[in-house]
Amino acid sequence: MTTEPIAAPAPAEDVTLPVLTVDGRGGNGDGRGGGGGRDGSTGEVPLYKRLLNRLVEANPTVVTILSIFTALIFGGILIDVTSGTVVHALSHIGSHPGRALSLTCTTVLDAYGAIFSGSVLSPTALGHAISTGQGWTGVFNPLSETCVAATPLILAGVGVAIGFRTGVFNIGAQGQLIAGSIVALYVGFAVHLPIGIHLPLVILAGAAGGAAAGLIPGILKARTGAHEVIVTIMLNYVFLNLLNYILGGAPFQLPGQTNEISQKMLSTARMPHLFGSTLRVNLSFVIAIAMAALASWFMNRSTLGFSFKVSGANANAARTAGMSSSKVTILVFAISGLFAGMAGMATLAGTNFFLSSGYGGTIGFNAITVALLGRNKPWGVVWASMLFAMLDVGGATMQVRTGITLDLTSVIQATIIFFIATPMLVREIYRLRSTGQGALQLFTKGWSG
Template sequence: MKRVMKELTGGNAILSVLAVVASFIVGGILIAVSSESVQTTIGYVTARPSDFFTALWNSVFGAYDAMFRGAIFNYKATSFVQMIKPITETLAYATPITMAGLGLAVAFRSGLFNIGATGQIIFGAMFAGWVGIFVDLPFYLHFPLAVLAGIIGGGLFGALVGLLKATTGANEVIVTIMLNYIAGMLLSFLLKTPILQAPGSINPVSPPVRDTSKYWFFLGDQFRVHGGLIAMLLAVVFTWWLLNRSTLGFRFRALGHNPSAAKVAGINIGLTYVLVMGISGALSGLAGTSQVLGSEKFLTLGVAASFGFDAITVALLGRSNPWGVLVAGLLFGGLRAGAVTMQANQGVPIDIVLVVQSLIVLFIAAPPLVRAMFRIKESKKEVAK
């Protein structure tokens, strides 16, 4: 497991970029293959090759153009608001993905394979949601208290994994998988009881959080981007400082490089496990607050969506570097925002985007494959390793 982690989180940044490029290339091939016009024109390609190549161009370029208009800038819109709305949707999606990705990056850099971001997001959302719904305070107290509750909720749920590993030697991969299910089932139960369920509702949904606990929508109600974006950027800076400038971060990195050497150096391995997973969970819990106090405004069964699993790819694509995670989070936010427009305008199945995301993971996990595709030789430093 340690060796796999080093392979996934090491390497050059260029390989991450090329992994994305390769994924889009393969995605374009799949788009072309699934296009009815391409399938039709290939039947008489020798007679009229121009029809085939036109259909091929229109299917692939049209799909990625629609994705661009849904994720970055809609140059075909008739109003300025509609033109810039795509980039705000990208930022809205990227906010929780990046926060959770930062949490996983902390764990990965410390040699722990945390795949429990989904459960930690849920716990953060439940803690923040309960405070946001049932506590009555002025904004300057209510909002920070709700956010802090979410951070604590995710942190405690993550620290539990570290505690189990430190005291029993439990494998964090198995534990976090099981805790994801536990968190989801617990949320489902609570949303069907008076503890969290909206009064008079038969659906598993909570009452809306109070206005005094919400992130502010600084661009207006017509956009989904909110103050969680600023919290996300602050989290990037904090994570960079923690991992690269703090004494605690040095201990985390030492644990990730060689636990035995870290123990000999006087680092308390058990306590460090708990701290790593606690901070990792806290960042995912912060992602939960951006959902329940921002985008969603109430608790539902889908509050974590697929952000927890997207965060794994984001952390790997960003090479567990906070700034790389930020870029990867924006990319995945754009993929999610653009997929809807691509499907609506071009009829391209939204599953294509999921295939592209999966291919990114595949190419990141197989650097020799990327080098072979783009004819890149290993550097002397990499060969020495």
């Protein structure tokens, strides 16, 4: 620098300083570079280098993958310390170090291998099928089961994700799922129609039931300002007990039963199998994928989806631009509920065919988890649901084959979400570079909603 007085304009060469043109923070903050062309600043960095940079910076995709990886490591440690043989071998690590180390590894690999072969593909079954030409059902059954388990997660998860993107916290997927199931069930056993009309009607009934249930918190929030988290949590109990109530008598209860079991869906109301009756995967899975595609299109291409997105990202700006926040709130709850209702219908018409007390398990809550893991994007939710379904389905195989309890997979699922919710921790563990734009906070922002 110069310390002598400068009263004259700075020299011209300073005008085109290239130093700060990379992001918007510098000086005039122009990404175009000082007077240069539009693509000036990024064009000079080779592609491979930019890709490499993306890999070591803490962007959401990298953090998600590392969260899953870290959770699997953590699960592995858990398997080792709870395994009697491994602990015993480790206590003799001084005399038999090789055996101790190999046991720690093989125990974990066996367990994860069992999960994989139970949920995706078993190499043994494949080998057997190829050599004998028989048993192909066994080869495809794990994948089929994973798809069946993923179906309701995808639907309910996409619904929750659309809510999150819009800035509303629909914790009521469980209740909406039950509401959709009840309506779909009624249409499924009480109405007699040919399959070409009956099945679409059942699908619509599930969607309508869920949407109607979603409208309750939506209207309450828009009209009275009631907090949607409280309302939806309470409504979950309402629908749970409503199901128990209607299962106790006519017209829903299976005649001649005292147990809380419903009538069965008529055959015209059931989803056709995709690959023959030996594999349980059915049309519901295709519907779930199609609905995810529709949701993706909806958020990106429809005007309504755009107003959802804007409201979620900045409600003030949405208001200033003339969008109606009450309209958005009511509609997003209806749509979120619609997806949850279809989730209940999908399993009912796909594999279950009747309702019983506790139907739906914890799908409505796992939907929140997969929405989070899928970064609230429909296709992200699909992958997250497949992963969670794999862990659930494969966990059973693992329990049978290795004796490790099924709860381990729940621990892994929870640990994944733990790391997803603490991106700063993941960044620290792997020494990732900060992107400096607060991109990571997007995961969990706004829970106080």
